[in-house]
Amino acid sequence: MLSRTASDLYWMSRYLERAENLARMLDVSYSLSLMPHDGRGDGLDELAMPLLITGTFDDYLELHGQLNAERMLHFFAFDANNPASIYSCLGAARTNAHAVRGRITADMWENINATWLEMRGIAQQGLGGYGISRFCEWVKERSHLFRGATFGTIMRSDSYRFIRLGTFIERADNTLRLLDARYELLGEEDDIDDRSARAYYQWSALLRALSSFEAFAEIYRGSPHARKVAELLLLRPDVPRSLRACLEELNLILSSLPGDNGRPAQRLAAEMDARLRYSSIEEVLNGEEGLHGWITEFIQLVGQLGSAIHISYLEAA
Known part of the structure; x- marks a missing residue:
């Protein structure tokens, strides 16, 4: 196999797994941010956790200046200028998949392409209209479907x-x-x-x-x-x-x-x-x-x- 092809396949799956992991991270931080706190932190501290884990905290502050729940969620979920956002990861996965369409099955390609098209539609709605928990579950579901298509159809x-x-x-x-x-x-x-x-x-x-x-x-x-x-x-x-x-x-x-x-x-x-x-x-x-x-x-x-x-x-x- 050509190294370029191997690289596209490898990074396609890495980006899809990363998008799912980011959704899991965001979901747990958002859920914990809604819980009562006892003086050792607040909801914003919890929502900042994904930024700290992914090393994008300074990038966020440079763009937005201060912690804000709505802006942090958008930065982590839909910001096309943030390479660590779920939006960017799914876009990169789709680009890599397109480069190796001849090496993956039709079911795999249709899944990842449909995921990207849906993602663009959800980004237009925003988390306020779609819902953060619903969005995270959608990302996980699409990742599960791709893995199922991969396991069930590819040689x-x-x-x-x-x-x-x-x-x-x-x-x-x-x-x-x-x-x-x-x-x-x-x-x-x-x-x-x-x-x-x-x-x-x-x-x-x-x-x-x-x-x-x-x-x-x-x-x-x-x-x-x-x-x-x-x-x-x-x-x-x-x-x-x-x-x-x-x-x-x-x-x-x-x-x-x-x-x-x-x-x-x-x-x-x-x-x-x-x-x-x-x-x-x-x-x-x-x-x-x-x-x-x-x-x-x-x-x-x-x-x-x-x-x-x-x-x-x-x-x-």
Whole structure:
């Protein structure tokens, strides 16, 4: 496969997964911003969380000068000048899909093209007319439909593998960043009293944002708190959005790609997978730098893996 084609497929799926992850992030922040606060912050602080996680806080302030709920929601959802907005991600995904129409199925193309056309219509209405929660659910639904069309219609060739690579790289990074943001906000308080209403709703919102609330309820007893949530989202192989589940998939996909060029990426994925496979939550939490330091290191490793994939497969020789 030509590196250009592989790159378009890879980034098509990364942008679609990123749009879904942004919608999940925005939905949980918006929901928590509506809750009563106890003097340690307000709704605007909560709505600013997606800007901080995505590194666009300074860009927003440069454009708008101050925090404002309506402007932040528009900036994050519909601003075509913000490359980290959902609008921009879906537009980029559609552009990449158009470039590789001959390598994806008609069902996949029709789904992603229809999603983009609908997105433009929703942007004209604005969140005031469409509704923020409804919009976030729509983004997630369209992403699910595309994955279903992909899984159900495309041949299991290299095209399929590069699409899946993009999905799991993006998902692993998002899970780490969301968990780190909530832990930095709640970690110390959670250690003191994991039964507090604030901690319960914050951790529950994170689990729902990652579609893992039902899994948590099935595996653990009691209210969610840092140790249990971190173990679920980092080390459980049976939770689809956990870091370990993503690394298992990445390791499997990379090992199935032909040729020797990908050995650096294959080796790094195998090392990361093995580290997660043989780690315990006690080792993660009780290490020298604690959970935040551990997550920060893995965010860097996921970035290195993405760079290794790019160099090995996506750069023109």
